Amino acid sequence: MDICRDRTRFQIFKHVMFSSVFWLGAAGVPAFSQSPQSAPDLKKILGPNACAECHKEEAEVWKKTHHFSTFKKMPRSKEAREIADKMKIRRIKSESLCLTCHFTTQAVGKKKKPITGISCESCHSAGKDWEKLHSEFSGKTEKTESKADAALRWKKADKLGMIRPAAIYKLAKNCYGCHVVPQEKLVNIGGHPAGSPFELVSWSQGEVRHNLWYSKGKKNTKAGPGRKRVLYIAGLAVELETALRAVGVATKNKEYAFRMARRADTARKKIKALGGLIPEASEIAAIAELGYSAGLKLNNQAALSTAADRIAVEALALIEKYDGSTFSVVDQMIPGEEKYKGKPAK
Numbered sequence: 001m002d003i004c005r006d007r008t009r010f011q012i013f014k015h016v017m018f019s020s021v022f023w024l025g026a027a028g029v030p031a032f033s034q035s036p037q038s039a040p041d042l043k044k045i046l047g048p049n050a051c052a053e054c055h056k057e058e059a060e061v062w063k064k065t066h067h068f069s070t071f072k073k074m075p076r077s078k079e080a081r082e083i084a085d086k087m088k089i090r091r092i093k094s095e096s097l098c099l100t101c102h103f104t105t106q107a108v109g110k111k112k113k114p115i116t117g118i119s120c121e122s123c124h125s126a127g128k129d130w131e132k133l134h135s136e137f138s139g140k141t142e143k144t145e146s147k148a149d150a151a152l153r154w155k156k157a158d159k160l161g162m163i164r165p166a167a168i169y170k171l172a173k174n175c176y177g178c179h180v181v182p183q184e185k186l187v188n189i190g191g192h193p194a195g196s197p198f199e200l201v202s203w204s205q206g207e208v209r210h211n212l213w214y215s216k217g218k219k220n221t222k223a224g225p226g227r228k229r230v231l232y233i234a235g236l237a238v239e240l241e242t243a244l245r246a247v248g249v250a251t252k253n254k255e256y257a258f259r260m261a262r263r264a265d266t267a268r269k270k271i272k273a274l275g276g277l278i279p280e281a282s283e284i285a286a287i288a289e290l291g292y293s294a295g296l297k298l299n300n301q302a303a304l305s306t307a308a309d310r311i312a313v314e315a316l317a318l319i320e321k322y323d324g325s326t327f328s329v330v331d332q333m334i335p336g337e338e339k340y341k342g343k344p345a346k
């Protein structure tokens with residue numbers, strides 16, 4: 001069956017249909033239930049109150065975000081009930097599918113207990129293994145710890161899984177793992193939104209921004225021009241990677257598949273344009289090429305995940321190599337402050 005048969009219903013996919021995207025049949029791809037995002041280890045979740053013992057200011061900012069309010073609001077909303085009914089889910093707060101993206105969950109014995117909304121450890125990873133280490137200045141104080149010791153401490157924290165602001169790729173993976181909503185049944189059967197119109201700069205620098213620690217709460221530091229450029233480019237690369245994987249697990253010529261394919265197509269076009277602006281960053285052209293290397297069609301999971309894996313390698317290399325300071329030509333593509341999602345605190 002061709003996508004064209006659904007033309008009237010899926011007007012918005014027009015540009016996908018007329019580009020090099022063709023849908024084949026919907027035969028026999030196994031249904032995938034897991035999301036490509038790496039779920040935190042629930043036994044190692046400390047909960048935001050543990051972080052707030054030191055990070056009071058950051059926690060105050062977080063409490064004003066949708067990530068916080070979803071805990072109470074979402075399960076009570078009419079839309080949530082409709083989705084749950086269609087998915088034959090009785091209690092939203094006991095359903096792991098909803099828990100993974102809307103809540104922070106702790107494992108208590110064999111049970112999973114939702115404790116709050118999307119919180120510190122949803123983005124910085126479960127804290128049990130690194131929480132002590134990252135905060136203890138190598139057994140010295142902030143003033144007496146040597147630079148080398150501090151560097152070693154952060155290296156150890158990274159190894160134990162902590163996701164720090166410097167780890168842009170891993171941070172972005174978490175955002176997109178939830179915000180692309182790579183869940184076919186949830187979208188096609190449940191009628192859940194098929195992803196957010198997410199973009200890393202505008203969505204991280206608005207209500208979510210909580211860079212208050214290093215100014216001791218004085219100001220909510222904005223990402224500087226170089227970092228903003230890297231966030232923008234890395235965000236697009238992770239968007240493409242995530243969307244390709246999402247198309248890879250599609251089994252039906254329905255809304256989910258169309259939306260994920262359109263997402264991948266839009267991302268690869270933007271990355272191609274970026275590659276033209278900064279040809280010296282050869283990784284960007286490589287990512288664009290990989291984005292076109294596997295057909296956006298059903299029954300193509302192997303090729304799509306290979307392309308996604310290779311995009312990840314290029315994206316990591318790019319982030320490692322560039323600080324964005326020489327990429328000013330990219331600024332024309334980055335959303336301005338008026339587009340930021342939600343109001344930043346301070």
Ligand code: HEC
Nearest residue numbers: 046050051053054055120121124127131134135164165166
């Ligand atoms: C005992 C106090 C304490 C607790 C509890 C604590 N932190 Fe921290 N955190 C610190 C200190 C101190 C630093 C800065 C260390 C430095 O300046 O080298 C820091 C820095 C950070 C950073 C910035 C890292 C960077 O690369 O600049 C993040 C992110 C962070 N903490 C997250 C968390 C999360 C998430 C939790 C809860 C799981 C948590 N912290 C719990 C004291 C704490």
Ligand code: HEC
Nearest residue numbers: 074077079080083084097098101178179181182193195196
């Ligand atoms: C893969 C991640 C993911 C899963 C799984 C998921 N959601 Fe969502 N959900 C999101 C995101 C991201 C949004 C925000 C979409 C947007 O930007 O419009 C959202 C939005 C919603 C909304 C509309 C906004 C709101 O919070 O009222 C409802 C209702 C909702 N989800 C219910 C559910 C229910 C019920 C389940 C379980 C059956 C579920 N979701 C599972 C990621 C997910």
Ligand code: HEC
Nearest residue numbers: 051055058059062118119120123165210211212213214223
């Ligand atoms: C939605 C994901 C997300 C959540 C939830 C989140 N963070 Fe962050 N955090 C980030 C990102 C992204 C950055 C880097 C932002 C940037 O580059 O502007 C960051 C930066 C930080 C920093 C560095 C601050 C500075 O002054 O530079 C600290 C400390 C921190 N987070 C702690 C926390 C704590 C504590 C919580 C919970 C109360 C939390 N974060 C919740 C994503 C998140």
Ligand code: HEC
Nearest residue numbers: 066067070074100101102118122174175178203204208341
């Ligand atoms: C564990 C899943 C998850 C992660 C990780 C996550 N988000 Fe979200 N985010 C959601 C869900 C679900 C909502 C919708 C909440 C609601 O409205 O009920 C949301 C809402 C938001 C909103 C508010 C959108 C609006 O409609 O105003 C922003 C902004 C946002 N996320 C940014 C980010 C950024 C930036 C990151 C990564 C640094 C991130 N998120 C990581 C699940 C997640």
